[in-house]
Every structure is written in structure tokens, then in C-alpha cells.
Amino acid sequence: MATDGETAAPGGEPAPEAPLIELDGVEKVFDVRRRTGFLRGERRQVRAVDSISFTVRRGEMVGYIGPNGAGKSTTIKMLTGILTPSGGRLRVAGLDPSRERTRVARRIGVVFGQRTTLWWDLPLIDSYRLMHRMYRVPDARFRENLDRCVELLELGELLEVPVRQLSLGQRMRGDIAAALLHDPEVLYLDEPTIGLDVVSKVRVREFLRDLNAERGTTVLLTTHDLTDIEQLCRRVMVIDHGRLMYDGALSGLHAVGESERTLVVDLERELPPIEAESARVVKVEGPRQWLAFPAGTSAAPLVARIAADYPLVDLSVREPDIEAVISRMYAGKAVS
Amino acid sequence: MKAGGTAVRETAVRVVDVHPFERQGAYERLRDGLRAYRLITAMWIRSTMAYRASFAMTAFGNFAATALDFAAILLMFSRVDRLGGYSLPEVALLYGVSGVAFGFADLALGSMDRLGRRVRDGTLDTLLVRPVPVLAQVAADRFALRRLGRITQGLLVVGYALAVLDIHWTPLKVLLMPVMLLSGAGIFSAVFVAGAAFQFVAQDASEVQNSFTYGGNTLLQYPPTVFAKDMLRGVTFVLPLAFVNWLPALYVLGRPYPLDLPEWVAFAPPVVAALCCALAGIAWRAGLRAYRSTGS
Numbered sequence: 001m002a003t004d005g006e007t008a009a010p011g012g013e014p015a016p017e018a019p020l021i022e023l024d025g026v027e028k029v030f031d032v033r034r035r036t037g038f039l040r041g042e043r044r045q046v047r048a049v050d051s052i053s054f055t056v057r058r059g060e061m062v063g064y065i066g067p068n069g070a071g072k073s074t075t076i077k078m079l080t081g082i083l084t085p086s087g088g089r090l091r092v093a094g095l096d097p098s099r100e101r102t103r104v105a106r107r108i109g110v111v112f113g114q115r116t117t118l119w120w121d122l123p124l125i126d127s128y129r130l131m132h133r134m135y136r137v138p139d140a141r142f143r144e145n146l147d148r149c150v151e152l153l154e155l156g157e158l159l160e161v162p163v164r165q166l167s168l169g170q171r172m173r174g175d176i177a178a179a180l181l182h183d184p185e186v187l188y189l190d191e192p193t194i195g196l197d198v199v200s201k202v203r204v205r206e207f208l209r210d211l212n213a214e215r216g217t218t219v220l221l222t223t224h225d226l227t228d229i230e231q232l233c234r235r236v237m238v239i240d241h242g243r244l245m246y247d248g249a250l251s252g253l254h255a256v257g258e259s260e261r262t263l264v265v266d267l268e269r270e271l272p273p274i275e276a277e278s279a280r281v282v283k284v285e286g287p288r289q290w291l292a293f294p295a296g297t298s299a300a301p302l303v304a305r306i307a308a309d310y311p312l313v314d315l316s317v318r319e320p321d322i323e324a325v326i327s328r329m330y331a332g333k334a335v336s
Numbered sequence: 337m338k339a340g341g342t343a344v345r346e347t348a349v350r351v352v353d354v355h356p357f358e359r360q361g362a363y364e365r366l367r368d369g370l371r372a373y374r375l376i377t378a379m380w381i382r383s384t385m386a387y388r389a390s391f392a393m394t395a396f397g398n399f400a401a402t403a404l405d406f407a408a409i410l411l412m413f414s415r416v417d418r419l420g421g422y423s424l425p426e427v428a429l430l431y432g433v434s435g436v437a438f439g440f441a442d443l444a445l446g447s448m449d450r451l452g453r454r455v456r457d458g459t460l461d462t463l464l465v466r467p468v469p470v471l472a473q474v475a476a477d478r479f480a481l482r483r484l485g486r487i488t489q490g491l492l493v494v495g496y497a498l499a500v501l502d503i504h505w506t507p508l509k510v511l512l513m514p515v516m517l518l519s520g521a522g523i524f525s526a527v528f529v530a531g532a533a534f535q536f537v538a539q540d541a542s543e544v545q546n547s548f549t550y551g552g553n554t555l556l557q558y559p560p561t562v563f564a565k566d567m568l569r570g571v572t573f574v575l576p577l578a579f580v581n582w583l584p585a586l587y588v589l590g591r592p593y594p595l596d597l598p599e600w601v602a603f604a605p606p607v608v609a610a611l612c613c614a615l616a617g618i619a620w621r622a623g624l625r626a627y628r629s630t631g632s
Contacts, residue, residue, distance in 0.1 A: 030630060031630065077461065080464070080465050081464065081465070082461050082464040082465065082628065083628055083629070084625075084628045084629050086629075098628065101464065102467045102468065102469075103467070105465055105466055105467035106467045108465070110462075110465045112461070112462060115458065115459055115461075115462055117462045119379055119383060120383070121383040121386045121387075122379065122382055122383055122386065126379065126382065130375060130376075130379055133375055134372060134375060134466060134467070134468060135467060162386070
């Protein structure tokens with residue numbers, strides 16, 4: 001099996017430290033033609049990805065975020081072998097995806113959040129049987145993987161249902177299972193929770209966390225939902241205008257972006273603005289007050305202080321908007 | 337910003353397990369491609385069978401439409417005895433051979449003109465992450481058994497022509513009949529693939545492709561004598577559709593060739609078909625390469 005490839009190398013040096021994904025100065029330049037007249041046009045070069053370097057170790061779970069058009073999808077497309085980089089060096093499991101597309105394809109799983117790869121008019125199980133044969137998964141292995149996915153993604157009742165009758169959340173779970181039946185070493189997810197209801201989101205996240213913990217499957221996901229990153233990824237990479245703006249822990253991202261979380265406090269009665277050194281009141285509306293505090297710090301001490309000094313009825317914490325964090329980061333960089 | 341500045345190390349020396357599936361010579365690629373084609377067409381057949389009544393109706397409709405197509409020629413012959421010097425059974429032979437050859441290509445690759453749409457809406461990408469050749473996946477796309485209708489109709493027309501015509505059969509002529517049909521299918525297939533390859537660059541060119549495939553088929557249904565010399569030169573030397581039926585069928589009928597071509601060209605179709613397929617294959621690879629470098 002592909003997954004045993006590294007350790008089974010006879011006499012070869014085990015290379016646990018070798019990164020699964022390596023990018024070194026990877027670029028992608030598109031020629032964009034714009035029409036200026038009937039037959040005249042001008043060519044312009046767009047750097048969708050501009051000299052990006054990073055490595056991902058086996059078993060990591062990384063969030064890859066950025067605004068629309070930042071270069072996220074282009075990076076994923078290069079990692080999966082769909083697009084050929086214009087420059088730089090890129091390796092997945094030691095292979096060059098653009099030159100060895102089919103070999104890389106056997107080792108990776110891909111889920112495009114907005115495009116299903118399931119067969120619309122056929123029962124879900126038929127799509128899985130096709131994967132079984134197309135990827136030449138050994139029978140026992142296929143059964144085992146399928147049973148596991150069916151159990152954890154709660155697909156049992158859905159296997160005989162034509163895909164067109166599934167809800168969006170059910171279809172997404174079906175798509176994730178389809179991407180995992182051939183034991184991929186790395187799973188790429190492009191917006192896996194987009195358009196899903198809260199319950200489905202929670203289920204998908206739980207499954208991915210288990211997959212990563214139990215199987216050690218490396219996961220790289222792009223998302224607009226900051227909660228996905230918070231609940232799944234210790235590491236986050238931010239890309240904007242084709243450049244890697246940040247690579248590190250999520251808390252660090254908030255520090256860099258100087259973003260703030262908001263604590264919404266309901267008091268027993270109308271009171272003057274709360275005084276706390278680690279936070280400032282940004283709004284008061286009757287007994288309700290809004291306090292902003294740095295997103296990199298914990299809310300617990302602040303909550304404890306307020307609970308001790310004020311008649312607290314209820315509270316909630318609001319996360320900063322990722323787009324806002326990134327735009328602030330970008331603005332900060334442009335100034336410096 | 338902590339972007340990996342680690343020294344790049346060549347890891348290719350590592351022994352990578354070689355799955356039998358991964359040894360990729362030309363033969364293996366072809367075998368994998370055909371296998372994938374079979375798997376995907378089976379899925380499409382099952383999909384159409386999910387709507388049995390619809391399948392039955394479209395299959396019948398397809399047959400009826402092609403039958404009416406030949407009725408147009410019958411109608412013409414109710415007014416004239418000869419068309420460009422050819423009798424009805426002779427035209428029927430040309431018509432039927434072209435129809436069957438085109439029908440086989442249409443059955444095997446008929447939905448390749450949808451490639452442009454796949455490029456535009458991005459669904460081509462989902463095919464590029466599969467461990468099988470993209471050509472096989474695109475070729476099998478929307479495989480439809482209803483296209484058997486055209487082949488059936490073509491075979492019936494050929495049968496009629498052969499029954500009525502008084503051909504002086506020789507072993508060579510007998511051999512030429514199946515060779516002609518298969519080579520013709522090969523030539524039309526090459527046109528389908530080349531047309532799809534062009535759609536990597538021009539995504540809205542599906543009608544251009546159709547004008548060469550469906551248009552070419554319509555052209556070949558009539559005897560070459562009704563067309564202008566330049567047209568004949570074009571379909572002989574540029575887009576060699578004349579080798580699908582005209583040249584070999586004229587040999588079988590014992591009729592003179594257009595353009596004063598030598599007699600042996602009747603046996604050139606297999607070579608022409610192989611050449612066309614090779615060129616189409618090159619065009620396809622170039623198109624796919626262009627797509628993977630521009631992504632548009």
C-alpha cells in the first residue's frame with residue numbers, strides 16, 4: 001500500500017522528518033488577455049501565486065485561508081497536479097504532481113466543496129464502488145474503509161439513496177467518504193463546510209479531527225469559516241495577493257492582525273461602562289455592554305473580573321471576522 | 337512571517353513503492369485508459385437506466401430522426417434518377433458507410449464536445465485528480481447507448497445497398513468493407529478528439545467541432561461528384577474525410593476517383609486513420625498541457 005511506502009523501503013533510511021508537502025519559491029503566473037478593440041487586445045501577466053514556500057509534515061492539519069482571489073485555489077490546484085507551476089519547486093510525498101499526476105492522484109484525496117464528484121442519478125454506494133475499482137483498492141481494505149466512513153459519517157441509511165435526493169450536508173459527507181476510500185496520505189478540502197447547517201458542520205469537523213488523530217492523515221483545508229480553523233487546525237497559513245502573509249498558530253494570527261474579540265455582557269440593570277484594564281467598552285445599550293479585548297488573550301480572566309464586580313446575567317464572546325483580520329494585516333504591511 | 341527557508345533536499349532517492357498500476361508505459365496507459373473508459377461508461381449506462389422510459393423514448397427518437405434523414409434522400413430520388421451521376425443504391429452505400437463509421441465514433445466519443453463547458457465550469461478539475469488518463473474520462477462522459485440508433489440505421493442502409501447493387505465482388509473488395517467501416521470510425525474519432533483538444537484553448541468552440549463531425553458526416557452522404565474541386569481537395573488532403581467512404585467505396589463500386597487519384601488510395605484508410613489518431617493524440621496532449629499551464 002502507498003501508505004507503507006516510506007517505512008517499508010528495504011535498507012533505506014527511514015525519513016520521518018521528510019515533509020510530506022514541500023513548496024519552495026512556487027509561482028504561478030497567468031497571461032490575462034483583455035480585449036480593447038474588435039481584434040486588438042492587450043496581454044497582462046497576473047501573479048496568482050508569488051513565490052510561496054512552506055512545508056507540511058505528515059499528520060499535520062493546516063488551515064489555508066485568504067480572501068477570494070488570493071491564490072488559495074491556485075495553490076491547491078498545483079498541489080493536486082491540476083495546474084503546472086510557472087516556477088519554483090513543489091513536491092508531494094516526494095513526487096512532482098505536475099509531472100506525475102496519476103501517481104500523486106493515488107496518494108491524495110480531494111474534496112471540492114462546491115462540486116460533487118458523486119454520481120447524481122445513482123445510489124451513493126455506486127459511486128463508492130467506482131472509486132474502489134478506479135483506484136484499485138484491495139477488497140478487504142475497501143470494505144474496512146467504507147465501513148468506517150459509513151459509521152463515522154452516519155451514511156448507513158443513505159447508501160442506497162440516489163445522490164440527487166441527498167441534502168447538501170449529506171452529500172458533503174458522501175463526498176468526504178469518497179475521497180478517503182483509497183487511504184490517501186493527504187486530504188485536500190476546498191471549503192468543506194460551505195453552505196452546511198450547524199449540525200452538519202459539527203459532524204464534518206468531528207470526523208476530520210478523528211481522521212487526523214486516528215489515521216494520521218494530513219489535512220490541508222481552505223475555508224471562509226474561522227470556526228473550522230479554530231476547531232481543527234493548530235497551524236494556519238494566510239495568503240493574500242499570491243503571497244504567504246502568515247504561517248503559524250491561530251492565536252498568533254490575531255496578535256499579528258491586532259484583531260479583537262468582543263465580549264457581550266448582559267447586566268442586571270443599566271450601569272456606567274465597565275472598567276477593566278484588559279478591555280475597553282465599545283458600546284452600551286441599556287443593561288447590555290460590548291467590550292473589545294485582544295483576540296490573542298483568553299476571555300476567562302476578564303469574565304471572572306466582571307462576574308466578581310458586576311451583577312452579571314449572561315454573556316457571549318464574538319470572534320473577529322477573518323476577512324477583517326486579513327485586511328488589517330495587509331494594511332499594516334503596506335504601511336510598514 | 338515564517339515561510340520555510342529550509343534547504344531544499346532531493347528526496348527522489350527514496351525507494352518509492354511501485355504499485356503495478358503506476359508503471360506507466362504507453363501500453364499501460366492505453367490499458368488503464370480503456371479500463372477506466374469501461375468503468376465510467378458502465379456508470380453512465382446505469383444512470384440512464386434509472387430513467388428507463390426516457391431511455392426507450394430517446395433511443396427510438398434517435399433512430400427515427402436518422403431514418404427521416406435517409407427519407408430526405410429517398411425523396412430526392414423520387415424526382416431524379418441520378419444524383420451527380422450516382423444511382424440511389426450507390427448513394428445509399430456512401431450514406432450508410434459514412435453513417436456507420438460516424439455512428440461508432442459518436443457512440444464512443446460523442447460527448448467530447450462538452451469539454452469546453454467542463455473547462456468553463458471547472459468540473460474538468462475533478463477529472464484531473466483521478467489516477468486515470470483524462471482522455472478516457474472525457475471520452476466516456478455522458479456515454480449514451482441511444483446512439484446505437486444511428487449505427488443500426490446505417491447498417492440497414494448499407495444492407496439495402498449491397499442487396500440491390502450488382503457489385504462484382506473480389507476478395508479485396510470483401511475485405512475492404514469492414515476495413516472501411518473501422519478506419520472511418522477511426523478518422524471520425526480523431527476529429528472528435530482534435531476538436532475537443534481545440535476547446536481547451538477556445539472554450540466555446542463546440543459548434544465548430546460539430547460542424548466538422550456532424551457536418552462532415554452529412555457531406556460524405558452525397559457522392560463526391562456533386563462538390564467543387566477545391567472542396568474535394570480540402571477533404572482529401574487537409575481533413576481527410578474522403579478516406580472514410582468515398583475513396584474505398586468508389587473502389588468497391590468500380591467508379592472513377594475524384595481528383596485523378598491513383599487506385600491504391602482505396603486501401604489507404606487504415607494508414608490515414610492511424611495517422612489522424614496520432615495527430616489527434618498529439619493535439620490532445622498539447623491542449624491538456626495548455627490547460628494545466630493556464631487553467632482557463
